[in-house]
Amino acid sequence: MLYREAGDFKTTYAKDQALIPIRQDRVMLYIAIALALLLPFVASDYFLGSIAIPVLIMVIAATGLNLLLGYCGQISLGSGAFMAAGAYMAYKCATAFPWLPMPVSIILAGLATAMIGIAFGLPAVRIKGFYLAVATLAAQFFLLWLFTHVPWFVNYTMSGVPTPPPATVLGVYVTGADAPNWAKYLFVLSFTAFLTWIAYNLVRSRIGRSWMAIRDMDIAAELIGIRPLWTKLTAFAISSFYCGVAGALWSFCFINTVEPTAFDINRSFQILFMVIIGGLGSILGSYFGAIFITLFPIFLNSAPAWLGLDIPGDIITHLEFMIFGAMIVFFLIVEPNGLARLWQLGKEKLRLWPFPH
Amino acid sequence: MAENLLTVENITLRFGGVKALTDVSFDILKGEIRAIIGPNGAGKSSMLNCINGFYHPQEGRITYKGQTRKQMRPYEAASQGIARTFQNIALFRGMSVLDNVMTGRVLKMKSSLLEQAFYFGRARSEEISHRSKVEEVIDFLEINAIRKTPVGRLPYGLQKRVELARALAAEPELLLLDEPMAGMNVEEKEDMSRFILNVNAEFGTTIALIEHDMGVVMDLSDRVVVLNYGEKLADGTPDVVRSNQAVIDAYLGASH
Amino acid sequence: MEFLSDFFVAPIMEMVDAPEFLAEVIIAGLMSGVMYSLVGLGFVLIFKASGIFNFAQGVMVLFAALNFVGLMDSGVHPIIAFIATVVIMTVLAMAIERVVLRRLVNQNQLILFMSTIGIAFFLEGFGELIWGGNVRPLDIGIPDDVVFIANGTILIQEADLFAGATAALLVTILALGFRYTAVGRALRAVADDHQAALSIGIPLNNIWVIVWAVAGFVALVAGIMWGTKLGVQFSISIVALKALPVLILGGFTSIPGAIIGGLIIGAGEKVAEVYWGSLFGGAIEEWFAYIVALLFLLFRPQGLFGEKIIDRV
Numbered sequence: 001m002l003y004r005e006a007g008d009f010k011t012t013y014a015k016d017q018a019l020i021p022i023r024q025d026r027v028m029l030y031i032a033i034a035l036a037l038l039l040p041f042v043a044s045d046y047f048l049g050s051i052a053i054p055v056l057i058m059v060i061a062a063t064g065l066n067l068l069l070g071y072c073g074q075i076s077l078g079s080g081a082f083m084a085a086g087a088y089m090a091y092k093c094a095t096a097f098p099w100l101p102m103p104v105s106i107i108l109a110g111l112a113t114a115m116i117g118i119a120f121g122l123p124a125v126r127i128k129g130f131y132l133a134v135a136t137l138a139a140q141f142f143l144l145w146l147f148t149h150v151p152w153f154v155n156y157t158m159s160g161v162p163t164p165p166p167a168t169v170l171g172v173y174v175t176g177a178d179a180p181n182w183a184k185y186l187f188v189l190s191f192t193a194f195l196t197w198i199a200y201n202l203v204r205s206r207i208g209r210s211w212m213a214i215r216d217m218d219i220a221a222e223l224i225g226i227r228p229l230w231t232k233l234t235a236f237a238i239s240s241f242y243c244g245v246a247g248a249l250w251s252f253c254f255i256n257t258v259e260p261t262a263f264d265i266n267r268s269f270q271i272l273f274m275v276i277i278g279g280l281g282s283i284l285g286s287y288f289g290a291i292f293i294t295l296f297p298i299f300l301n302s303a304p305a306w307l308g309l310d311i312p313g314d315i316i317t318h319l320e321f322m323i324f325g326a327m328i329v330f331f332l333i334v335e336p337n338g339l340a341r342l343w344q345l346g347k348e349k350l351r352l353w354p355f356p357h
Numbered sequence: 358m359a360e361n362l363l364t365v366e367n368i369t370l371r372f373g374g375v376k377a378l379t380d381v382s383f384d385i386l387k388g389e390i391r392a393i394i395g396p397n398g399a400g401k402s403s404m405l406n407c408i409n410g411f412y413h414p415q416e417g418r419i420t421y422k423g424q425t426r427k428q429m430r431p432y433e434a435a436s437q438g439i440a441r442t443f444q445n446i447a448l449f450r451g452m453s454v455l456d457n458v459m460t461g462r463v464l465k466m467k468s469s470l471l472e473q474a475f476y477f478g479r480a481r482s483e484e485i486s487h488r489s490k491v492e493e494v495i496d497f498l499e500i501n502a503i504r505k506t507p508v509g510r511l512p513y514g515l516q517k518r519v520e521l522a523r524a525l526a527a528e529p530e531l532l533l534l535d536e537p538m539a540g541m542n543v544e545e546k547e548d549m550s551r552f553i554l555n556v557n558a559e560f561g562t563t564i565a566l567i568e569h570d571m572g573v574v575m576d577l578s579d580r581v582v583v584l585n586y587g588e589k590l591a592d593g594t595p596d597v598v599r600s601n602q603a604v605i606d607a608y609l610g611a612s613h
Numbered sequence: 614m615e616f617l618s619d620f621f622v623a624p625i626m627e628m629v630d631a632p633e634f635l636a637e638v639i640i641a642g643l644m645s646g647v648m649y650s651l652v653g654l655g656f657v658l659i660f661k662a663s664g665i666f667n668f669a670q671g672v673m674v675l676f677a678a679l680n681f682v683g684l685m686d687s688g689v690h691p692i693i694a695f696i697a698t699v700v701i702m703t704v705l706a707m708a709i710e711r712v713v714l715r716r717l718v719n720q721n722q723l724i725l726f727m728s729t730i731g732i733a734f735f736l737e738g739f740g741e742l743i744w745g746g747n748v749r750p751l752d753i754g755i756p757d758d759v760v761f762i763a764n765g766t767i768l769i770q771e772a773d774l775f776a777g778a779t780a781a782l783l784v785t786i787l788a789l790g791f792r793y794t795a796v797g798r799a800l801r802a803v804a805d806d807h808q809a810a811l812s813i814g815i816p817l818n819n820i821w822v823i824v825w826a827v828a829g830f831v832a833l834v835a836g837i838m839w840g841t842k843l844g845v846q847f848s849i850s851i852v853a854l855k856a857l858p859v860l861i862l863g864g865f866t867s868i869p870g871a872i873i874g875g876l877i878i879g880a881g882e883k884v885a886e887v888y889w890g891s892l893f894g895g896a897i898e899e900w901f902a903y904i905v906a907l908l909f910l911l912f913r914p915q916g917l918f919g920e921k922i923i924d925r926v
Binding site: 073075120122123126127129130131133134135137138141142145149150265269272276314315317318319320321322323324325326327328329332333336 | 907
């Protein structure tokens with residue numbers, strides 16, 4: 001009985017529809033936020049820069065794909081390309097309008113990516129399911145080609161791989177080589193937190209219900225008065241917005257270059273795996289997925305050393321492929337709601353524990 | 358004499374070379390319960406699909422609320438107050454009962470995407486005001502206890518009821534019910550009949566329903582139209598239809 | 614203006630000026646098209662029989678080729694290696710049916726599709742874990758001379774001719790098998806209507822194993838052809854992805870569609886690359902097929918030969 005909702009009565013619909021209706025969950029959220037804010041004081045620079053930042057950025061991308069795939073039921077294999085679009089657009093914005101505050105440039109890059117997402121989502125009007133996989137693969141290959149073959153996107157930089165311009169927020173560098181990891185971390189964290197909140201709002205509003213209706217039975221949704229075109233395209237737009245912001249942050253706050261290889265088709269699959277393993281149709285699941293998929297390879301690389309084994313790197317890479325592949329199949333068969341569902345089951349257990357009978 | 362809510366005239370619907378409906382005409386009066394009956398494959402569901410714009414008939418006209426169209430569009434039909442349920446349950450399986458019924462009100466909600474993203478202004482007030490409307494429907498159909506259950510976990514009879522709730526949440530003027538009692542036991546059928554009559558009586562909703570159980574049809578409906586092989590066989594009050602020789606032949610097999 | 618002339622006029626002039634060169638380009642394109650067709654064929658077989666869009670088909674090509682070349686490199690005679698690989702692909706089909714498909718019956722298509730992505734990753738890791746991730750040259754004695762046709766003006770690789778002939782033979786065998794054998798009839802029945810096929814006693818699970826095994830066999834042939842040309846390497850599975858746009862063009866349910874779609878895409882992208890590529894900065898082969906598919910999805914989603922889909926409620 002560690003976890004309980006009994007006794008937590010609601011007297012108005014407003015309270016029942018609050019973001020987090022159960023008091024204990026609210027308390028847990030406050031604790032999580034406090035921990036996230038305290039992290040820079042306790043964690044090592046390596047942890048902040050090489051684990052916390054990429055995980056938080058991938059949470060954004062995974063949330064974006066989850067809105068599209070988990071909530072609206074439209075698949076995309078082009079998330080990586082949309083991240084690339086965000087990175088290049090942010091670079092163009094930040095260099096063309098240096099006076100714009102960096103957060104604004106990143107949001108603008110997200111909006112530009114949303115437009116691109118709509119363009120590639122258009123076929124969804126007439127097709128469904130895996131057909132879309134091909135349309136979004138077109139985005140993946142075409143966009144990456146575009147950014148590498150049209151020098152305008154990199155301001156005609158000779159190397160073709162420009163460095164994001166340094167920028168400050170509240171007098172502290174948050175992008176560029178001089179930015180300290182704790183500042184980049186807090187910058188990324190604020191985006192992640194904000195976009196998570198937006199995502200929760202969307203899925204509990206009309207648009208979220210419309211997405212799920214389209215996902216579960218598009219014909220019935222249409223006959224109820226949900227416009228499939230508008231609904232699917234908003235999902236594409238918002239999903240691409242999330243991926244675009246994530247891509248901009250990846251380039252600006254993590255790898256510190258704007259380069260296409262960071263956003264190739266493997267990135268798209270990585271994001272897809274985060275969503276499937278984390279949990280289709282669960283925002284919290286995007287967190288679990290991003291954490292798991294980012295940390296597991298690190299674990300796999302260091303585990304043999306802990307055990308005193310010497311396994312060559314390429315074998316570990318092959319193992320990683322096998323394990324991820326097997327996990328995808330496993331979760332789709334056993335628990336399509338992913339780690340998020342396991343979390344929920346855990347809570348249900350805690351509701352009874354320690355008196356399960 | 359009550360006024361006409363819907364008139365279909367000379368509807369012909371073809372799929373490739375197959376004629377699903379041939380030159381069918383009938384009308385639905387405001388406030389009545391109109392049954393469409395006929396053997397399997399008679400074109401009953403196709404008729405409903407034409408009325409709410411899912412199928413587009415090649416010939417004929419549909420007049421709804423005084424406006425004549427060659428064919429309906431689904432969005433148009435829904436926004437003009439036509440709601441329906443389906444022969445095979447068409448609920449959103451991954452969503453809770455409450456969310457399913459809330460989708461029924463999608464056309465009545467006006468908040469912008471931005472308001473929804475930030476959950477402020479109209480987005481917030483709408484969620485609350487429409488929730489209380491939806492709760493009225495949930496009370497009316499006696500599904501309070503299951504409002505937060507995912508519909509995929511509900512038994513068949515309850516799913517049918519949730520589907521009716523979703524249609525009612527739209528506060529329709531014309532409610533199309535495609536075999537609302539198919540596959541139900543006697544008790545569930547009685548419940549459903551009671552709900553249909555109550556909806557008609559309390560909200561004044563006009564109802565067109567397809568049903569195979571003749572007892573139910575004769576009890577519930579004000580007028581009946583009979584289809585057979587895509588053509589209209591008879592039209593009139595239950596008594597008239599019951600004594601029509603062509604109808605008897607179609608149902609029992611002609612004895613020549 | 615200059616761009617328009619470069620785009621519309623100059624390439625056409627080039628083609629008219631040197632028709633032999635154009636013919637060579639088209640033939641080279643057709644030959645890579647044959648490869649796309651072979652991969653596409655595997656997709657269509659599985660899609661027809663089980664409604665599954667098998668993303669792993671491309672990796673199956675790699676996996677089959679890896680096994681074949683791996684066995685050959687360890688001194689096994691090519692014919693034995695071939696038979697052994699066919700057995701491996703059949704075992705794989707059985708494993709996939711038992712472990713994955715059987716448990717996902719009646720799931721929606723998207724879930725099935727994503728699970729094949731999982732299979733693809735697993736197979737890729739598995740194949741390379743056993744045989745290593747290096748490029749392996751493959752030589753089974755296919756002649757690699759060139760021949761000249763049309764009075765010596767057009768040059769063709771013999772290996773390409775061989776690949777084309779093999780593909781044609783394979784398609785013929787499959788088509789005949791579909792038409793005249795009991796298994797073929799059962800396959801067509803299943804493709805038409807799962808429920809009905811099941812109800813007259815066609816064992817669905819066996820059919821699935823058979824189709825996946827046949828698709829594995831087709832993958833092996835494609836893998837050998839491809840491996841001879843490029844060496845057996847990881848990138849095969851990426852190139853094989855181009856079979857997806859091919860299917861959009863040809864329609865997911867049509868075997869001739871897959872063949873013709875593959876040839877069109879293969880020739881089309883070569884011609885586009887050679888005559889228009891430089892105008893856009895090169896390497897447009899990477900996306901040409903996909904953009905063509907995208908346009909098809911927008912304007913003719915059923916493809917050239919697919920059937921129109923009618924929704925029912």
